[in-house]
Amino acid sequence: MLHTISLGSTLFALWLLLSGYLEMWLLALGLGSTALMVIIANRMDVIDHEGHPVHMTWRLTMYLPWLAWELVKSNIDIARVILHPKLPIQPMVIKIKGSQVTELGYVTYANSITLTPGTVTLALENGEMEIHALTTASAEGLLTGEMDARVHIVEGAADGTVKGAG
Amino acid sequence: MAVLFDIISWALLLGGSALMLIGGIGLYRLPDVYTRMHGAGIIDTLGAGMVFAGLMVQAGLTLVTVKLGLIVVFLFFTSPTTTHALARAAQAEGVLPLLDDKGEDDVDLSQYGMDGVDLTEEPDKSKT
Amino acid sequence: MFVAATAAVLMTMLLVLVRALKGPTVYDRILAVNSFGTLTMVLIAVYGFLSGRPEFLDIALVYALINFIGTIAVSKFVKFGGHEPKVSHTDQGDI
Structure with missing residues (x-):
């Protein structure tokens, strides 16, 4: 209601x-x-916590500025790579595992990864993601797991507000 | 004060334009579909975002700003979705990403407890 | 200043159009057309300001919606290649 x-x-x-x-x-x-x-x-039948995630609003306002700053940084990195005369790219596909518990959390994480230039989510299945990274630096930035930890807080599982659906 | 706002909005507009151009150059220069997605990502996120931010500063606190903000929010929600849909469509057709073998050695994946994906195997042709 | 932004957008459109024409795969073309749509949106908004008519923004908003739906639809059409899905259903969602 x-x-x-x-x-x-x-x-x-x-x-x-x-x-x-x-x-x-x-x-x-x-x-x-x-x-x-x-x-x-x-x-x-789309009015539920997934179609209309009101419970995430407050935590999202904390997360989005950080994401915007990440966006700016990775944009500048990729722009420098593209303008480099030698085109120093090292395209690679890596597999990572997210620590989220809800499907909504996984989707938020995958979308954040795709939104940052330099990394694109190719597939997401059972919490395992295939990521295409343009350079070694962007892959390493993802593998530090900072974004993963922050999305984990956003979905509300860190403080026990949201229980995993399994 | 008005001059300050003008300078901010000009800087944002010019920066966004430059980033969009770079994204276009990337779309032209990069070698395969998956790498070109990163170039398109620059246009979709910071390129368009900065131009719209510059227009917002120019418009001030009016209904126009709200509409510009709506466009940006919408763009930021849909851009990853389209990219992901396209990447999955390309993968289902068996378009293999171009890989750089040297790059795989540069980053030591085992230190994070993860493995790289072996893409040398043939894609499953029976599905398509 | 709006003129400079407009010129930059038009030049980018040209580059993207070259990619759309060159291909080589159909996915390159879809990607290029999607970027072209985003650029059109930006162009409409900037041109609205250039000519002093911000009402153009409504058109840009609608264009964003159409661009999104269009790209998803074309991706799905190319992937499934017609009216019925050839790929058996998996748990990976539908897009």
């Missing part, structure tokens, strides 16, 4: 921001379309 209310209010806020109208008739139309979307999402 909490997820339904939060999804509905998020959608209506989005509608308000994108339209910018405040007249009665148009507001009613916006409410109608929001309600329709909530009903459809309910029928699709």
